[in-house]
Amino acid sequence: MSLAAVSTKSIPPNKGGVMATLMILAPLVLLTICLLAKFDYIVVPSGGRGLIIAGLLLSLFATGMPISIALGLSVLTFMFTMTDVPIVTVSLKLFTGIEKFEIMSIPFFILAGTFLTHGGVAKRMIHFARTMIGHWYGGLGLAGVVSCALFAAISGSSVATVVAIGSILLPAMVEQGYPKRFGAGVIATSGALGILFPPSINLVLYAVATSGMRPIGPNGMPVNGASIGQLFIAGIVPGLCLATVLGVVTFYQAYKNDYPRMPKSTWAERGRAFLDSFWGLFLIVIVIGGIYAGLFTPTEAAATAAVYAFVVAVFVYRDIGFKDVPGILLNAASMSAMILYIVTNAVLFSFLMVSEQIPQGMAAWMTAQGLGVVGFMVLCNLILLAAGNVMDPSSMVLIFAPILFPVAVRLGVDPVHFGVMMAVNMEIGLCHPPVGLNLYVASGIAKMGISELTVAVLPWLLAMIGFLLVITFYPPLTLFLPHYLGM
Amino acid sequence: MFLKILDRLEEIFISLLMAGATLLIFVAVLHRYGSTVPFLFPYLHEIDMTWAQELCIYMFVWMAKFGAAYGVRQGVHVGVDVLVNRLGANHRFKVIMFGLLAGAIFTGTIAMLGGSFVWDLSGTEARSTDLDAPKWIVYLAIPLGSGLMCFRFLQVAWTFWRTGAVPHSGHHIGGVADEVPGLHPQGIETVPHFPSQETRA
Numbered sequence: 001m002s003l004a005a006v007s008t009k010s011i012p013p014n015k016g017g018v019m020a021t022l023m024i025l026a027p028l029v030l031l032t033i034c035l036l037a038k039f040d041y042i043v044v045p046s047g048g049r050g051l052i053i054a055g056l057l058l059s060l061f062a063t064g065m066p067i068s069i070a071l072g073l074s075v076l077t078f079m080f081t082m083t084d085v086p087i088v089t090v091s092l093k094l095f096t097g098i099e100k101f102e103i104m105s106i107p108f109f110i111l112a113g114t115f116l117t118h119g120g121v122a123k124r125m126i127h128f129a130r131t132m133i134g135h136w137y138g139g140l141g142l143a144g145v146v147s148c149a150l151f152a153a154i155s156g157s158s159v160a161t162v163v164a165i166g167s168i169l170l171p172a173m174v175e176q177g178y179p180k181r182f183g184a185g186v187i188a189t190s191g192a193l194g195i196l197f198p199p200s201i202n203l204v205l206y207a208v209a210t211s212g213m214r215p216i217g218p219n220g221m222p223v224n225g226a227s228i229g230q231l232f233i234a235g236i237v238p239g240l241c242l243a244t245v246l247g248v249v250t251f252y253q254a255y256k257n258d259y260p261r262m263p264k265s266t267w268a269e270r271g272r273a274f275l276d277s278f279w280g281l282f283l284i285v286i287v288i289g290g291i292y293a294g295l296f297t298p299t300e301a302a303a304t305a306a307v308y309a310f311v312v313a314v315f316v317y318r319d320i321g322f323k324d325v326p327g328i329l330l331n332a333a334s335m336s337a338m339i340l341y342i343v344t345n346a347v348l349f350s351f352l353m354v355s356e357q358i359p360q361g362m363a364a365w366m367t368a369q370g371l372g373v374v375g376f377m378v379l380c381n382l383i384l385l386a387a388g389n390v391m392d393p394s395s396m397v398l399i400f401a402p403i404l405f406p407v408a409v410r411l412g413v414d415p416v417h418f419g420v421m422m423a424v425n426m427e428i429g430l431c432h433p434p435v436g437l438n439l440y441v442a443s444g445i446a447k448m449g450i451s452e453l454t455v456a457v458l459p460w461l462l463a464m465i466g467f468l469l470v471i472t473f474y475p476p477l478t479l480f481l482p483h484y485l486g487m
Numbered sequence: 488m489f490l491k492i493l494d495r496l497e498e499i500f501i502s503l504l505m506a507g508a509t510l511l512i513f514v515a516v517l518h519r520y521g522s523t524v525p526f527l528f529p530y531l532h533e534i535d536m537t538w539a540q541e542l543c544i545y546m547f548v549w550m551a552k553f554g555a556a557y558g559v560r561q562g563v564h565v566g567v568d569v570l571v572n573r574l575g576a577n578h579r580f581k582v583i584m585f586g587l588l589a590g591a592i593f594t595g596t597i598a599m600l601g602g603s604f605v606w607d608l609s610g611t612e613a614r615s616t617d618l619d620a621p622k623w624i625v626y627l628a629i630p631l632g633s634g635l636m637c638f639r640f641l642q643v644a645w646t647f648w649r650t651g652a653v654p655h656s657g658h659h660i661g662g663v664a665d666e667v668p669g670l671h672p673q674g675i676e677t678v679p680h681f682p683s684q685e686t687r688a
Contacts, residue, residue: 013576020578023570024585064571065586066564068555073593091604094597095626101540104508104547111509296516299543303512329502337501337554338563340547390567 026059034081044082050358053078067395068338071345075352085355090348097347098340101299102228103208106343107336108302109199112283113156114332115309120319121280122164125150128277131270134262138254140173141182142247145190149243152194154283154309156201158393158430162191162438166445176260180446181456182253188442188453189460190246192427195393196239198232199287199302201339202426205397206419207231209346215359215406225405226415228298229291233482234416235423236288241477242424242467249463279312292485339394346395350402359406366407373411377472380404381425388429392437396426416482417475424468431457431464497557497635504550508543515539541617545625552632559590559639562654583653584644591640594633601629 030052036042044052056077060070079085129146136142144165152161166187173183195202210225217223226234253259265273287305290296296304313320320328353359366376383404387396401422408418431438433454443453471477515536522531558564571582605623613622647653 011573011575014578015575016573016578017575019570020574020582023582027589060589061567062570063582063586063589064566064568065589066566068564069586069590069593070566072597073589076593076596087600088604091600094601094629095604098548098551099544101544104543107505107547107550108509108512111505300512300516303509304516306509307513326502329505330498333501333505333550333554334558334561334563336505336547337551338558338565340551341555341558341564344551390569392565395565 023059023063027056027063030056030059031077034077038081049082049356050361052082053352053356053358061390067391067399068342068345071342071349071399075345075348078352083355093348093351094344097344100208100211101297102204102211103340103343105199105204105228105299105302106201106339107332108299108306109156109201109204110336110339111329111332112199112302112306112309113154113160114328114335115306115313115320116280116283117155117157117160117164118313118320118324118328120317121154121277121313122147122151122168124273124277124280124317126165126169128270128273130262131265131273135264136251137261138178138182138250138259139262140169140176140178141186141250141254141259144169144173144183144186145193145243145247145250148187148190149193149197149239150277150281152191153197153199154280156194156199158192158194158427158438159441161194162187162441163445165191166442170446178259180448181452182259184442184446184448184453185456185458185460186246186250187445188436188438188457189431189464190243191438191442192430193239193243193246195423195427195430196235196242196420198235198284199305200232200235200423202393202397202423203231203235203419204228204298205339205343205394206401206422208343209350209398209401210405210415210419213350213354213402213406215409217409218412223409223415226419227487230416230482230487231419232288232291232298233485233487234420234478237481238420238424238471238478242427242464245463245467246460249459253459279316283308283312342395342398346398346402349399353402359403359410362403363407363410366411373413374473376407376411377413377421380408380421381468381472384422384425385428385432388426388432389436391429393426393430396429397422414475414479417478420478421468421472424464424471428461428464428468431461433457494560497553501550501554501557504546504553508546508550511539511546512543538617541615545615545618545620545628548625549628549632552628553635556632556636556639559636559643560654562643580647580651584647587640587644587647587653591637591644594637594640598630598633598637601626601633605630 033042033044034052034056037044053074056074057070060073061067063070076090079090080087125147126143129143129150130140133139133142133146147169148161148165151165152158155161155164166184170180170183170187174180194200207226207228213225214222283305286308287301290301290304291298295301310325314322314325366372369375371379384396384400387400391399401419404422405415405418409415430436433439433450439450439453439457442448443450446453448456518531518534518536521527555564566586571579574582605626608626609621609623611622614620615622615625643653
């Protein structure tokens with residue numbers, strides 16, 4: 001993370017010698033244990049196998065190597081030394097892991113988002129939001145929440161949202177007399193909203209990671225995973241609620257401190273601003289409407305969205321010219337390849353989880369402890385919040401969904417509800433101190449230190465955690481819309 | 488010189504696959520709805536597009552494998568670097584080097600596994616469902632892509648050894664992270680259409 005690297009210059013060059021040695025030695029020691037076990041010099045008790053997997057994974061993550069490589073290395077090491085799974089099976093998984101048409105919606109959504117993050121789409125969203133609600137208390141802040149929600153939905157990336165909206169809105173807010181920390185807090189937290197709004201790449205990843213697992217439900221019958229369409233529809237209401245919650249926090253602070261308001265816009269201005277941002281927003285309609293009405297599969301919807309985004313960016317908005325297209329394609333391709341590469345290795349990992357029966361073991365342990373659904377959900381949230389500190393959302397969902405999803409289903413949690421709950425966790429993880437990704441990006445834009453920003457995001461962060469509890473323990477909020485639509 | 492050509496080829500290859508797959512699926516969708524229009528039906532009915540889905544998958548598998556190699560060169564693969572960033576420069580060097588070499592070992596192993604798998608497959612008559620293409624050619628993406636990725640890891644490690652710099656594109660998501668102010672000296676662009684002081688309430 002180059003953004004984090006900026007702050008490392010002040011560290012004395014010889015600091016951390018012991019830690020560095022431990023970081024390199026830990027995976028090597030575990031490798032030695034695996035090799036010793038393979039050649040029968042030591043016997044690993046059955047309970048120790050899960051610990052070895054966890055140890056390998058954590059020690060490799062700790063070295064900062066790419067998450068995909070760490071996943072793949074742990075799985076290969078464990079499979080070759082501790083199991084009798086033939087090598088051919090593993091090779092086959094490498095080939096067939098991403099051979100699913102559903103997964104291919106990810107590159108298309110990324111391409112669509114990349115076309116619309118370049119250029120003036122952010123400006124148009126902000127303008128639209130400002131004309132609608134700019135005259136309320138904390139008008140620009142509220143406009144920030146709304147424009148972040150809109151922009152995050154179509155760009156599909158929280159980092160892109162924080163950069164695009166933040167770099168325009170923050171200077172404008174400071175100029176209007178808002179404290180910088182207020183603006184930075186709004187943008188850093190609202191930028192994460194995109195994970196719940198369709199089309200969300202992380203919800204696609206959840207569907208992909210859990211499809212085909214068919215875990216056993218509480219009544220002994222296998223349960224199907226959640227489909228991309230169901231998850232997209234289910235994310236809408238919680239997304240709107242969370243945006244409202246963030247808006248209320250913004251409004252309340254602005255009201256209390258009497259932050260400036262904007263002059264009220266006329267309906268003519270609003271109309272013009274809406275027409276101007278309409279083309280970008282229509283992308284959401286294409287995807288959701290198309291999938292729900294059964295016009296497209298999610299992947300076809302994504303490809304259509306990518307072509308649509310190209311036409312809008314090049315011919316309607318004219319933000320980019322033909323000469324920019326190759327660069328955008330390359331950017332989108334490398335971003336997609338990075339995610340697909342994690343998916344490939346995560347498929348291997350989930351195969352290992354299934355063959356070692358780790359989720360089943362966890363479910364049995366949970367039931368034996370009498371933790372029940374409530375205990376499990378609290379535990380899930382704690383694990384995910386902790387992981388959200390150090391991992392990006394897509395890796396998180398690919399690693400934790402295969403482990404936690406079967407347990408959740410065993411305890412009777414709805415697959416769609418669990419997916420949306422994970423998404424809210426990811427959103428919080430993005431702006432959660434000490435190392436949320438959005439915090440780093442926002443600190444770069446606002447030129448504020450992380451510790452200062454940590455204080456700045458606190459009101460919104462607490463509200464988000466409160467909202468997480470509601471989502472976790474009140475499933476109808478998530479499930480009523482897909483059920484009402486008969487999905 | 489040779490490396491420059493390889494770099495360019497890699498970039499052009501993955502960009503073309505991205506564009507090609509998008510157009511392919513878009514055309515397939517148009518074709519499906521076009522066939523329902525009565526006067527177009529006789530023309531479009533003749534064209535068979537059932538292979539589009541499979542071709543799209545294979546194009547993206549190739550794009551993913553070669554794009555991952557490109558990603559190593561660009562530093563887009565995300566890792567958990569909380570601990571590494573707490574280390575002093577001298578020790579950070581060792582840990583990062585360990586990570587890069589582990590990456591090379593993993594991708595090298597996969598390239599070899601994939602290579603022997605494809606070799607065995609090339610002796611069989613296995614063909615893909617819709618395209619009827621020999622499977623071993625389709626799966627060649629794994630040894631070639633992983634091999635290139637291994638080479639890129641070694642290349643990055645070698646540059647790191649000589650100059651102490653690793654490629655970092657920041658968070659490449661959406662391609663706007665390069666524009667993060669603070670990373671670049673030009674600073675924040677002010678947007679003219681925003682009202683200034685006189686509009687304060």
